[in-house]
Amino acid sequence: xxxxxxYEEFQRRVSGVILTENGxxxxxxxIQMLQGxxxxxxxxxxxxxxxxxxxxLKKMLHPITNTMLTNALxxxxxxxLVHREQYNEIPPRVEYSLTEKxxxxxxxxxxxSQWGMKYIP
Amino acid sequence: xxxxxxYEEFQRRVSGVILTENGxxxxxxxIQMLQGxxxxxxxxxxxxxxxxxxxxLKKMLHPITNTMLTNALxxxxxxxLVHREQYNEIPPRVEYSLTEKxxxxxxxxxxxSQWGMKYIP
DNA sequence: CTCATTGGTATGGTTTTTCGTACCAAGTAC
DNA sequence: GTACTTGGTACGAAAAACCATACCAATGAG
Numbered sequence: 001x002x003x004x005x006x007y008e009e010f011q012r013r014v015s016g017v018i019l020t021e022n023g024x025x026x027x028x029x030x031i032q033m034l035q036g037x038x039x040x041x042x043x044x045x046x047x048x049x050x051x052x053x054x055x056x057l058k059k060m061l062h063p064i065t066n067t068m069l070t071n072a073l074x075x076x077x078x079x080x081l082v083h084r085e086q087y088n089e090i091p092p093r094v095e096y097s098l099t100e101k102x103x104x105x106x107x108x109x110x111x112x113s114q115w116g117m118k119y120i121p
Numbered sequence: 122x123x124x125x126x127x128y129e130e131f132q133r134r135v136s137g138v139i140l141t142e143n144g145x146x147x148x149x150x151x152i153q154m155l156q157g158x159x160x161x162x163x164x165x166x167x168x169x170x171x172x173x174x175x176x177x178l179k180k181m182l183h184p185i186t187n188t189m190l191t192n193a194l195x196x197x198x199x200x201x202l203v204h205r206e207q208y209n210e211i212p213p214r215v216e217y218s219l220t221e222k223x224x225x226x227x228x229x230x231x232x233x234s235q236w237g238m239k240y241i242p
Numbered sequence: 243c244t245c246a247t248t249g250g251t252a253t254g255g256t257t258t259t260t261c262g263t264a265c266c267a268a269g270t271a272c
Numbered sequence: 273g274t275a276c277t278t279g280g281t282a283c284g285a286a287a288a289a290c291c292a293t294a295c296c297a298a299t300g301a302g
Contacts, residue, residue: 005235007228010227027234030237031165037156041152048135054278055279065261066279067260068261086279090269090277091278092280093278094280104236107232108232112147113147114126115225117126120151174248176249186291188251190250211300212297213249213297
């Protein structure tokens, strides 16, 4: 499951139904993991700048609420995409950054941006 | 906004906050357009096999309901990603296929699958 | 005549997401 | 003592997403 695969190979296999017919599709679980209004945007912000403090993220993602940001960050941390570093200062300081696993989503954003530049007016 | 951009260029620009600071980010609107439980999965199924009839799609995406599939397909059609071809037969036959705009999302799925193959056990 | 077929629609209900507001701790500046 | 700071929590309400069920039209097969 860890072999590299060229884009041409992907095209061939994707039209050969090889990827979904067994339970081992490498696409569907990822899509599900990234669902929700904010997760992809948070990761994208952290691609742009990392680490970021809670308050900075909140400002960038305005109008997100505390609750939403907290929940999304918790889930991203649980899934190993985001690292949380807490400094015991007053007032508190917490910095969020991407793990390698999270940073490896950059090609996805690149593909999305290519599409966006072609099709978004 | 239509220039090609290499991956290296993307990496440079994404860390230079060039993409989001003005209102012209090519990533955020795409993310929003593809939100929802089923849209990406529908497009992915149509990447694998196209055209597909309503009933075939429904079987592949089981346990999706009629209502959900209809709604998602309508929105995808409205956004120009999916083409709907209706044949006036009895019983009715309707075929869905990707437009070029929809097919151009294949690199996104490729990037996702690369990530999935690396990180999904 | 009856039943099965396909690609839906309509309706209402349930569940999941998301939001708004208030609140907290523990220091620092005034 | 008072106000301000940050990174949250807790709670309920609102909104959105999602689901189950029933129904339809028009024909063909039996």
